[in-house]
Amino acid sequence: MRFRIYYDDTDAGGIVYHANYLKFCERARSELFFARGSTPAIDGGHFVVKHIVADFVKSAKLGDMLEVTHEILKLGGASLELKQEIWKDEEKLFSMTSTLVFVKDGKPARFSEKSAVIMKEMFGDI
Numbered sequence: 001m002r003f004r005i006y007y008d009d010t011d012a013g014g015i016v017y018h019a020n021y022l023k024f025c026e027r028a029r030s031e032l033f034f035a036r037g038s039t040p041a042i043d044g045g046h047f048v049v050k051h052i053v054a055d056f057v058k059s060a061k062l063g064d065m066l067e068v069t070h071e072i073l074k075l076g077g078a079s080l081e082l083k084q085e086i087w088k089d090e091e092k093l094f095s096m097t098s099t100l101v102f103v104k105d106g107k108p109a110r111f112s113e114k115s116a117v118i119m120k121e122m123f124g125d126i
Contacts, residue, residue, distance in 0.1 A: 001028040005064045014062040021056065021094045025084045028068035029100075032122045043112045045104035050079070055095045064088050075119060077110045078102050 009020050029047075033040045040047055060066055067087050074081040079101045086094040101108050102115065111119065 001031045002065060002067045003027075005060050005062055005066065007062060010062050016060040018056060021054070021086060022052070022096070024066070024068055024086060025096055025098075028070065028084065029082070032070065033118070036118060036121060038118055042115055042118065043104075045102050045109055045115075047100045048103050049098055050101045051099040053097045056093075057095065058091065058093045060086070060088060060093050066093070070122075072119075072122075073097065078108045080119065
């Protein structure tokens with residue numbers, strides 16, 4: 001997903017506020033579903049973030065054009081581990097690995113066949 005940094009993404013100095021990198025990754029994950037005619041809320045369930053490891057490499061600034069990339073590291077029966085990076089041209093600015101759990105009725109639930117197909121379409125076979 002490519003996007004531009006706007007004034008409301010930044011602090012008073014024109015530097016992207018740190019929490020916004022997490023928002024950018026969240027939006028990019030949602031866009032993966034939307035691009036396939038689905039939503040992140042599938043089969044009566046949804047994903048929740050269980051764990052995040054984030055590395056802030058370099059700051060983005062007002063007006064920058066950025067891109068979020070995705071790589072699935074592990075796909076379990078009810079969870080997935082996802083690596084996302086934010087790039088400005090050839091320069092990595094941010095890297096995050098997150099564990100997402102599929103939840104129904106407030107409890108972890110195995111992916112349905114439909115969910116598994118969508119995951120494979122988005123990320124390929126693991």
